[in-house]
Every structure is written in C-alpha cells, then in structure tokens.
Amino acid sequence: MxxxxxxxxxxxxxxxxxxxxxxxxxxxxxxxxxxxxxxxxxxxxxxxxxxxxxxxxxxxxxxxxxxxxEKAMGYTCQSCGAEIVTDDTTAATFCYYCHNPTIIPRRLEGEYRPEKVIPFKFNREKATELFVEWCKKKPLLSKQFTSTSELEKLSGIYVPFWLFDCHSDGKISGTATKVRTYTSGDTRYTETKYYRVLREGNAIFRDVPADGSKKMDDDLMSILEPYDYKDLTDFSMSYLSGYLAEKYDMDQNNVYGRVSGLIRDNMSSLLRESVRGYSTVNIEDSGIKMKNVGATYVLLPVWMFTYQFKGKTYMFAMNGQTGKIAGKLPISPGRAASWFSGVSAATFVALAIGGQFLW
CATH class of the missing domain: 3.30.160 (Double Stranded RNA Binding Domain)
Structure with a gap:
C-alpha cells in the first residue's frame, strides 16, 4: 500500500x-x-x-x-486492386499478389491505424533459407520455383487481423446408451440402457483470429496459426520500416460470422467432450449464446511469395513469428512423370492434381 x-x-x-x-x-x-x-x-x-x-x-x-x-502511405494495385500500407520511406516495387509494378501512393486515414502488432522475428535471409529447405522436401516442384530471380519477390507483409474476445454460454441435450454383453448358460445376452443427457457450461474465449483481407486465402492464414499473442505490442510506424502491410477491407462486422461459427463449434465440442462413459451419444439439440464480444485490430507478420506458373498464381506463406510454412504450390509435369515412373497411371493422375495445400 x-x-x-x-x-x-x-x-x-x-x-x-x-x-x-x-x-x-x-x-x-x-x-x-x-x-x-x-x-x-x-x-x-x-x-x-x-x-x-x-x-x-x-x-x-x-x-x-x-x-x-503523416507517415502511413497507401498503394493501390491497378491490376488486382490490392491495397498495401507502408511507411513513407519504403519504396514498393510490385504487388505481392500479382507482381504488377504500377502503384499509386496516397495518405491513409487514422481509422486504419492498428492497435497492436506482433513484430517480425526473423529477417528475409532467414525466411528464404527456411523456404528453400521446405521446398527441397517437395519433389514435384519446378526447379524454377526456388530460382534466385523468383526468391527476390519474397516479401514481408503485415496482414490485418481481428482478434475477438467473448464470453459464451452453451447447452446441449440428447440421448445416450450403455451397451453390455454377457453370457448366461448357453445364451449370450445384450443389454442396452438408454439415458437422457444434458450439459450446460460457459467459457471465455480470447484472441480468436480472423484475417481482415478479402484477397488473402482464409484457409492459408488458418494453417499459419497459431501465433503467440504474448508478443503483441502497441503499434508504432517504426515496425513498418522495411516491410509492407495490407489495409483491412473487412471490418469486425464483416468477419464476425466466421468467428462466431468457430466459437460456437468449439463451445459445442467442449460440451460434447464432457459426455463420457457411454457406448453411443446422439446430440439432438444445442444452443450457444455469445456476449461481451470485443474485437482488436492487429497486424500479424507473414512472409509472402507468389509464383505464376502456366497461367495460374500460386501462393506461399510463412508465419513471420514461428516460421510455420504453408502454400498452394505448382507441380512440374516433367518432374512428376519422372518421380512417378514406377507408379500406375491411375495413381499418378490422382496425385498430380495440383492446388493442394502443403505444409
């Protein structure tokens, strides 16, 4: 005192x-x-x-x-419409989505200033090294994918995210059975007992993320999770020095449905997992309510790399805090044919279909 x-x-x-x-x-x-x-x-x-x-x-x-x-600058790609944010000393030379070099700078309004940021934990050289090592484990990739000229396009991007906090009350009900089989004399019996089950509970959810970019692949961003939110710090323009950032084009109301569904699913799972000791469980009704919902606008670090191959754009991403990697990567037909030379044609067709997330 x-x-x-x-x-x-x-x-x-x-x-x-x-x-x-x-x-x-x-x-x-x-x-x-x-x-x-x-x-x-x-x-x-x-x-x-x-x-x-x-x-x-x-x-x-x-x-x-x-x-x-005064310092935040916005760039709009004239080809794909992506909106990029950086400080007034960084020269953006291309769009990290479509590689278009035509960008127009303008000042940004204060409403787009984030509250928090997780700074990048490793530099571009380390990100390139991790990416190349990861690619070595993908035998069907084109060698051109990791060429020096392509890797120069690796960009550090702060991706806009909304982090949600809320309280959740839930209730589930249904039926369950306990089945017992036993033998008496020469007769085998099966005894089934039926029960009515009910579970109620509440939980607090913290820092449930949802990216605020329409152009970012939501599945790709989800694979990069989790981030360690203990590293969140107050936003300062100094963190943008040498990096780019994307301006959010979906506010907290736009992404609430996605987050709400995730929280409801998790709350239902928590209640369902508490129903134990039965042979079968059938949940017939559930109700989840959310209250005290709040959202914080933050920037999370991602190393981005896009690659154009045979008319398609493939995207690779790395968590700029943990180094976790994911991507939708191209398959080289020549290398695939060589690698699968001993595999049946039917199996080859199944495995050679590109566009799968790899991590």
Missing part, C-alpha cells in the same frame, strides 16, 4: 496532526487546517492529477494518430 503524505495547502510542507487542537499544523509556515480543509484539498489534488493523467493519455493517442496519418 502506498504511503499518504499530507501537504500544507499554503507551502507544500508536511502536515502533522496535533492532538491538542484536533487540527493539522505545518511546522514550516505554522498554518493550521481543519479536517474538512485537508480532506477537500486531497480530493481536489487527486482530481487534478487524474485530469492531468487523462490529458496525457489523450495527447499520446493524438500523437500516435498524427504519426500514422
């Missing part, structure tokens, strides 16, 4: 309680104050301190907004 020091209203010196007068006296200027005068002074001083603190917080937010508005 903090120590309270009563100060003289006139000179600021310490006050001492005098038992004989039941008042507070300053030994420096000899002023004397009643209990009410001291109490009123303390209340006013506390209110003033809180007002100054509140003013300082508002000023800090104002400076952050001003920094974002």
């Amino acid at each position: 903090g120590v309270i020091v009563y100060k003289c209203i006139n000179c600021g010196g310490p006050l001492a309680f005098k038992a004989e007068s039941q008042n507070w006296t300053c030994d420096y200027c000899l002023s004397e104050f009643s209990e009410q005068e001291v109490s009123d002074f303390i209340v006013n001083e506390k209110a003033q301190a809180e007002a100054e603190t509140s003013s300082a917080v508002l000023e800090e937010h104002h400076l952050k907004d001003q920094e974002f508005q």
Whole structure:
C-alpha cells in the first residue's frame, strides 16, 4: 500500500496532526487546517492529477494518430486492386499478389491505424533459407520455383487481423446408451440402457483470429496459426520500416460470422467432450449464446511469395513469428512423370492434381 503524505495547502510542507487542537499544523509556515480543509484539498489534488493523467493519455493517442496519418502511405494495385500500407520511406516495387509494378501512393486515414502488432522475428535471409529447405522436401516442384530471380519477390507483409474476445454460454441435450454383453448358460445376452443427457457450461474465449483481407486465402492464414499473442505490442510506424502491410477491407462486422461459427463449434465440442462413459451419444439439440464480444485490430507478420506458373498464381506463406510454412504450390509435369515412373497411371493422375495445400 502506498504511503499518504499530507501537504500544507499554503507551502507544500508536511502536515502533522496535533492532538491538542484536533487540527493539522505545518511546522514550516505554522498554518493550521481543519479536517474538512485537508480532506477537500486531497480530493481536489487527486482530481487534478487524474485530469492531468487523462490529458496525457489523450495527447499520446493524438500523437500516435498524427504519426500514422503523416507517415502511413497507401498503394493501390491497378491490376488486382490490392491495397498495401507502408511507411513513407519504403519504396514498393510490385504487388505481392500479382507482381504488377504500377502503384499509386496516397495518405491513409487514422481509422486504419492498428492497435497492436506482433513484430517480425526473423529477417528475409532467414525466411528464404527456411523456404528453400521446405521446398527441397517437395519433389514435384519446378526447379524454377526456388530460382534466385523468383526468391527476390519474397516479401514481408503485415496482414490485418481481428482478434475477438467473448464470453459464451452453451447447452446441449440428447440421448445416450450403455451397451453390455454377457453370457448366461448357453445364451449370450445384450443389454442396452438408454439415458437422457444434458450439459450446460460457459467459457471465455480470447484472441480468436480472423484475417481482415478479402484477397488473402482464409484457409492459408488458418494453417499459419497459431501465433503467440504474448508478443503483441502497441503499434508504432517504426515496425513498418522495411516491410509492407495490407489495409483491412473487412471490418469486425464483416468477419464476425466466421468467428462466431468457430466459437460456437468449439463451445459445442467442449460440451460434447464432457459426455463420457457411454457406448453411443446422439446430440439432438444445442444452443450457444455469445456476449461481451470485443474485437482488436492487429497486424500479424507473414512472409509472402507468389509464383505464376502456366497461367495460374500460386501462393506461399510463412508465419513471420514461428516460421510455420504453408502454400498452394505448382507441380512440374516433367518432374512428376519422372518421380512417378514406377507408379500406375491411375495413381499418378490422382496425385498430380495440383492446388493442394502443403505444409
């Protein structure tokens, strides 16, 4: 507990309680104050301190907004429409979706300033090394995929995400059975007992993610999870130096349906897993309610690499915090034919269909 020091209203010196007068006296200027005068002074001083603190917080937010508005630059790709964010010192040379070099800079509005960010944990050289090692384990890839000219297009991107918190109340009901088989004499019996099951519970969900980009593949972003949200820090434009970021084009309301479905599924699973000890369980009804829902706009680090092969664009992504890799990668017909030379034609056809997520 903090120590309270009563100060003289006139000179600021310490006050001492005098038992004989039941008042507070300053030994420096000899002023004397009643209990009410001291109490009123303390209340006013506390209110003033809180007002100054509140003013300082508002000023800090104002400076952050001003920094974002002055330094954040937006680039719109004229080919695919992707909107990229970076600082005013970074030169964007191509769109990481379609490789179009034509971009138009403009200032961004403060509403797009994120609240939090997880900074990149390793540089471009390390990301390239991890990517090449990963590709070596994919024997059907074209060798051109990891050529120096292609790897130069590897880009560090801060992807917009919404992190949701909420409280969830759930209830499920259904029927269950317990089956017992036993033998008596020469006869084998099966006994089935039927039960009515009911489960209710509540849970708190924290940091449920949903990317806020229409052009980002939601499945690809999901595969890159999880992130360690302990590394979330207050956003500053300095984190964008040397990197790009994508401006969200889906706000929290646009992605709420996706997050709501995920939370409801998880809540139902938690309740279902609590029904144990039965031979069979059939859930007939369930109800999940969500309340106290809140969302935080954050940027999460991703190393992105897109590759155009035979008229199609393939996307590779790496978690910029953990190094986890996923991608929709092209298959080289020549290498596939050689690799599957000893495999039946039917099996080859099944395995050579591209576009599968690999990780």
